[in-house]
Amino acid sequence: MRRLRQGASWLLVAFVAAAASTARADGDPARGEQRFADCVACHSTERDVNGVGPTLYGVFERKAGELSDFRYSPALRRSGITWTAQALDNFIADPQKLVPANRMPYGGMPDADDRADLIAYLQKASK
Amino acid sequence: MATKLKEVDAVIVGLGWTGGILAKELAAAGLKVVALERGAMRSTDKDFALPNVRDELRYVVRHELMQNTARDTLTVRNNPSQEALPMRRLGSFLPGEVVGGSAVHWSGHTWRWTDMEFKVRSLYEERYGKNFIPEDMTIRDWGITYAELEPYYDRFEYTAAISGKAGNIQGQIQPGGNPFEAPRARDYPLPPLTPILAAEMFTEAAKNNGYHPFPRPSANASRAYTNPDGAKFGPCVYCGYCQRFGCEANAKGSPHIAVIPIAMRNPNFELRTDSWVTKVLKDSDGKRVTGVTYTNVLNGEEFEQPAGMVLLCAYAINNVHLMLLSGIGQPYDPVAQTGVIGKNYCYQTGAGATLFFEGRHFNPFMNAGGSNATIDDFNINWDFDRGPHGFVGGYNMSGGFNTVLPIGYRPVPRGTPQWGKEWKAATAKWYQTAMNIGASGSVMANRYNYYDLDPTYRNAFGQPLMRMTFDYKENEHKLGRHAAQNINAIAKSMNPTRLNEATARTDPWTVVPYQSTHNTGGTIMGTNPRDSAVNKYLQSWDCHNLFLIGANVFVHNASYNPTGPVGALAYWTAEAIKNRYVKNPAPLVPA
Numbered sequence: 001m002r003r004l005r006q007g008a009s010w011l012l013v014a015f016v017a018a019a020a021s022t023a024r025a026d027g028d029p030a031r032g033e034q035r036f037a038d039c040v041a042c043h044s045t046e047r048d049v050n051g052v053g054p055t056l057y058g059v060f061e062r063k064a065g066e067l068s069d070f071r072y073s074p075a076l077r078r079s080g081i082t083w084t085a086q087a088l089d090n091f092i093a094d095p096q097k098l099v100p101a102n103r104m105p106y107g108g109m110p111d112a113d114d115r116a117d118l119i120a121y122l123q124k125a126s127k
Numbered sequence: 128m129a130t131k132l133k134e135v136d137a138v139i140v141g142l143g144w145t146g147g148i149l150a151k152e153l154a155a156a157g158l159k160v161v162a163l164e165r166g167a168m169r170s171t172d173k174d175f176a177l178p179n180v181r182d183e184l185r186y187v188v189r190h191e192l193m194q195n196t197a198r199d200t201l202t203v204r205n206n207p208s209q210e211a212l213p214m215r216r217l218g219s220f221l222p223g224e225v226v227g228g229s230a231v232h233w234s235g236h237t238w239r240w241t242d243m244e245f246k247v248r249s250l251y252e253e254r255y256g257k258n259f260i261p262e263d264m265t266i267r268d269w270g271i272t273y274a275e276l277e278p279y280y281d282r283f284e285y286t287a288a289i290s291g292k293a294g295n296i297q298g299q300i301q302p303g304g305n306p307f308e309a310p311r312a313r314d315y316p317l318p319p320l321t322p323i324l325a326a327e328m329f330t331e332a333a334k335n336n337g338y339h340p341f342p343r344p345s346a347n348a349s350r351a352y353t354n355p356d357g358a359k360f361g362p363c364v365y366c367g368y369c370q371r372f373g374c375e376a377n378a379k380g381s382p383h384i385a386v387i388p389i390a391m392r393n394p395n396f397e398l399r400t401d402s403w404v405t406k407v408l409k410d411s412d413g414k415r416v417t418g419v420t421y422t423n424v425l426n427g428e429e430f431e432q433p434a435g436m437v438l439l440c441a442y443a444i445n446n447v448h449l450m451l452l453s454g455i456g457q458p459y460d461p462v463a464q465t466g467v468i469g470k471n472y473c474y475q476t477g478a479g480a481t482l483f484f485e486g487r488h489f490n491p492f493m494n495a496g497g498s499n500a501t502i503d504d505f506n507i508n509w510d511f512d513r514g515p516h517g518f519v520g521g522y523n524m525s526g527g528f529n530t531v532l533p534i535g536y537r538p539v540p541r542g543t544p545q546w547g548k549e550w551k552a553a554t555a556k557w558y559q560t561a562m563n564i565g566a567s568g569s570v571m572a573n574r575y576n577y578y579d580l581d582p583t584y585r586n587a588f589g590q591p592l593m594r595m596t597f598d599y600k601e602n603e604h605k606l607g608r609h610a611a612q613n614i615n616a617i618a619k620s621m622n623p624t625r626l627n628e629a630t631a632r633t634d635p636w637t638v639v640p641y642q643s644t645h646n647t648g649g650t651i652m653g654t655n656p657r658d659s660a661v662n663k664y665l666q667s668w669d670c671h672n673l674f675l676i677g678a679n680v681f682v683h684n685a686s687y688n689p690t691g692p693v694g695a696l697a698y699w700t701a702e703a704i705k706n707r708y709v710k711n712p713a714p715l716v717p718a
Contacts, residue, residue, distance in 0.1 A: 037351035041361035041377035041384075042171075052172045052377060073177075103177035105364045105376040 023089035024116035032121025035114050045125040059083050059126050075101040085119050129429040135159045138434035140404045141441030143228020145676040145697040147382035149438050151389050152701035154396040163402040163421050166225035175373030183534050186371050192232045194222040199586040205598040205635045213584050218639040222442035227383035234370040234496030234529050235346030237289050238687035239280045241309040243507050245269040263574040269682045270654040271663045273309050276695045283694030287380030288352045288360045291315040291344030305341040307508045317349045325489050325562035326500040329526020332621045338502040345497020346380025358385045369496030370530040401425045405588050407453040416673045436672045443679040447649030448593040451580050456669050461575050467660045469579050471572035471648035473684035476603045478611040479565035481538050482623035488559045491531040499527035506686045518605040520569030522686045540625040566610035572683045573600050578649050598636050607631030645689050647681035662716040664703040671714045
């Protein structure tokens, strides 16, 4: 499966350029844990433990800007996003593109496979 | 009357890089450690999160993270015949005053100083003869070697998340790295930062001129990273606000990320912030120290903290000041040339050019603290013959940007009016088109550059201010002229539309504008108590349970930024204390 995905990655790049991507549902959570290294300096997955960023505990199906004990940017609070796998995929790909003026200091994860893996990991780790 | 507190095994004065490293290491070894930090607690989530950290007025103009000169400052003068006056506003250098110290607001440039510094006198005398070194140039060999420090440089680089490209791994020269560097056991923990256009253009030009450019090693994590102690770093986002700011992305190798939280989790360690140490106390025969006195700066309350060991880990200037205030060791006298405390104060010199390329877009708002390409052909390259140029030392040269601020950075060609309509038009026209080439040069120790206590001015605690006597000497003027000439030669080879040429710094030194926070010396290391304050383990010759850790032990100042050896020496001293001193509390080197 992985080989197949990598083999088709050039096609995917071309596709992404043409239209918004659809989040892949078949990510590898073990690889995703390694991708989470990009996030872990600021985000925990433990309940009530906020860092520079809000905790990702229970992030799926939460509304953006919802935690009362974290100070979000106005942009994120007003975004109207509910964090589904698809919404997270769009956000992580290019955070400033989806929510301009949000305050997360992260340039984005351009590779769709990396994002699928990361989201698969988060689906386990955020529970 | 000071409240006397319960004795601890070690008291650390100042919690920046060196204090943080010593705190973590000694607490882990089972010692009860208290750190006294004059500044407040600072953390990424509470203090450096976006958008508040992007405040040029607060951090650059009003020096939020730096020493409060209303409480304590220095008096300065160029030579002993002048009357020194207080520096009432920070300018030329910016000592930190928060948990994390100056390493909260540093850019992260991290170098390995080599035997070219540690054996400076013997190398130059051997090659050029004794007369090559001027009589008043008080340089000496340091009494330590690169080989001894190599494992500790490595330890520091892996702790602080250094991004870079090795040039010499175990004697094998590595393409793309610095070919002049001393052999290292392994590569940096992280690959180099993504180069910016200005660095790429400098790299190309340097190569075309026959030099050896390489990416500058820097504590800006090029990728997410977990250090050997488990501290986690995010990837650098090239935000353009590195120097003088805390990092919003936990990507800068700073002690409040890399070492201090690990010490804080250890029950053997306690941090007291807002605690200004006024004196190191000696026992009745003066052979040992017994603790420190300090004042809580929030309410004026005074305390005595007894300790089995005192570790001075404050900013280099403040460590020397405390020694003079405490009357430990003999103060240096430049006329009689007796004493050691205050001796060999050194600084750095430099030169810089601005190149304008019409039609290019350098995007100066995007860069990391270390987004420069550098050449060391005139620095640690011993094949570069100083003989014809008549100077000791060297300079590294780099092209790129570091924290060129949206308000403060206004490059315009020379001759542009400094205000008004024409200036406005010029700054709009040239902002995107400019890049810099700069050199940072060494300063050799001189008999008349030193510290002592000011006879007139006092700080908020009623103690004499530190007096700094400093100026650049002919050696540094020669080096500066050489650097300016070579910068201009490379710059012209790049055919810029306009060029603000580099000129050597030959006017007397002043406290404005900002130059560099690389103040060294004052309590120098050496092989005997006659001409040094500490031995190679940074242990005081006078009181064996007192250690002085920081650039204050440097015998002279190199072209390189000082943090690499400062961090390595902190680990080196921690090892000596843990493995030797604790078991046998005595001088680690016979006097």
